[in-house]
Amino acid sequence: MSEPTGLRARKKERTRDAIADAAVSLFLEHxxxxxxxxxxxxxxxxxxxxxxxxxxxxxxxxLHRFADHQGEAARVVRDRGSGIKPLTALHWHFRAALDRYDPVTGLNDHPEVVAFHRLVFTTPSLAGRLTRYQLEDEEALADALGEGIQARLRAAQVLAVQRVLARTNWQKIADGRTASDVHPEAVADADQAFNQLR
Amino acid sequence: MSEPTGLRARKKERTRDAIADAAVSLFLEHxxxxxxxxxxxxxxxxxxxxxxxxxxxxxxxxLHRFADHQGEAARVVRDRGSGIKPLTALHWHFRAALDRYDPVTGLNDHPEVVAFHRLVFTTPSLAGRLTRYQLEDEEALADALGEGIQARLRAAQVLAVQRVLARTNWQKIADGRTASDVHPEAVADADQAFNQLR
DNA sequence: GTTACTCGGTTAAAAAAGCAACTTGGTCAT
DNA sequence: ATGACCAAGTTGCTTTTTTAACCGAGTAAC
Known part of the structure; x- marks a missing residue:
């Protein structure tokens, strides 16, 4: 099941984690x-x-935490079962993320996660760089959806919706509410948003 | 004071310790x-x-724990203050080691240390290799003491005495007594042995 | 305005570590 | 005794990491 990670690969991963952890914790502190x-x-x-x-x-x-999710939307569309519309696949995927309180949905009240979000969105250079990632993500999704301006537009709209949803959730969390408390609204918002996209 | 250890040296030392620790703990267990x-x-x-x-x-x-003490006797003799006889320097050095319950004196009742000694002396290949170290140590001490057969003899006697003392202490500890209980006898033994050497 | 720092990021050379395959010597079964 | 196996070391090659030195942009001192 799990790839037979050699010594080399294992240490590389640990080093990478150690660097990212040290960095984030220093950033959060100072x-x-x-x-x-x-x-x-x-x-x-x-x-x-x-x-x-x-x-x-x-x-x-x-931003590597976002980078690691790079192209996820495109992948979801490409890997959707036959007979399933792209938008429904994306919708289900987002709902699943909501249900497991994935940080990318903004629906997570762990203090560390909240502080992390605050760090990203209040640091200009980080917010700036993040949009670059989103652009690439958007392109990949557009390619997965088809060709031409039509696919581009839909990709942009889908990702815009996801960003709004995440931001909304995060705002409620930032106001002091708990993730599980917000969850129903988040699901309702997501359902409405995705239905409206059709 | 402390050498400005670079990244490389620090990691090397840690790796070395990690290897030795893993090895000894596995040896003690199996x-x-x-x-x-x-x-x-x-x-x-x-x-x-x-x-x-x-x-x-x-x-x-x-055996690296012994190897790390390699040439210590020789160093003690070379670094002794002016006007101090080699034998007194060695005597004082041994007494100091006793006072801090240095494992090399055999006067240490930490279970780990006791088990370690047992491991060394009951494993033939280890005991064998240990004598090689002692030989080198003896040569170094002989060189520090002077030239000729006279220096060689004295070096051999000094180290033989230290080995007997350590072995005696260790035996008492192995019999279940505590290090601090044995300490006075150990000091008396050492004093007698070194005085007898003169 | 020049000087001197600091900081993000890069380069080249050398040390160290990983990997796989090998040698050598012993042990055991047949 | 032959062949299969296992464990201690070794070898050659590749990848990773350290080191020290550097570049270019910004910025504070004077």
Missing amino acids: GFDRVSVNDIAVAAEISKPTLFRYFPTKEDLV | GFDRVSVNDIAVAAEISKPTLFRYFPTKEDLV
Whole structure:
């Protein structure tokens, strides 16, 4: 089942996690701009070039969590069962994410996750970079949906909807409500939004 | 004060410790001969060639603790203050080791240390290899003491005395007594032995 | 305005580690 | 004794990491 991870692969993954963890925890403590990549390298006990071999930019130290979900929407569409419309596949996928309180849905009240979201959206360079990821995601989804301007438009609308939903959920959490409390509304919002898309 | 240890040196030392710890704990649990170097490599999460880059033989995985004290007697003699006789320097050094319950004196009742001694002295290949270390130690001490057969003889006698003292202490500990209980006798034995050497 | 820092990011060379396949020597079964 | 196996070390090759030095942009001092 699980790939026979060699020693090399296992250590690489651990190093990557250690770097990202050190970075995020330093960022949360002091703010993105007050922490240098050198500080992170020292905290993670690696050298600076090694850090950049794992993450292309300082921003990616934070955004890799989004990056890891790159192209997910496109994949969902491509891998949907036969006879299922793209939009329903995406809808189900989002609802499933909601049900497991996946952080990407904004529906997660773990303090760490909340602080992380705050970090991303209140740091300009991070928010900026995040939109680049979203653009690529959008392109991939467009390709999965077909060709021409039509596919592009639908891809943009779907992702815009998902962003609005996530942002809405996050806002309610930020106001102090719990994830499980918000869950029903989140599901209702999602259903309405996806139905409206058709 | 502390050497400015680079990243490389620090990690190397940690790896070395991790290997040795994994090895000794496996040996203590299953016995020296029932544990393969491969088992150790797996437990320490390194590859077999890497293991042998750190320790030349399987025995050295255990004996490095003695190896790290290699040439200590010689050093004590060379670094003694002016006007101090070699024998007194060695005497004081041994007494200091007794006072801090250094495992090399045999005067240490930590279960781990006791088990470790048992492991070394009941495993033929280990005991054998240990004598090789002692020989080298003896040569170094002889060189520090001077030249000729005279120096050699004295070196051999000093180290023989230390071995007897350690073995005596260890025996008492093995009989169930505590280190602090044995300590006065150990000091008296040492004083007598060293005085007799003059 | 020049000087000197700091910070994000890169480069080249050398050390270290991983991997797989090999040698050597012993043990056991047939 | 032959062949199969296992364990201690080794070898050659590749990948990863460290190190120190550098680049280019920004910025504060004077």
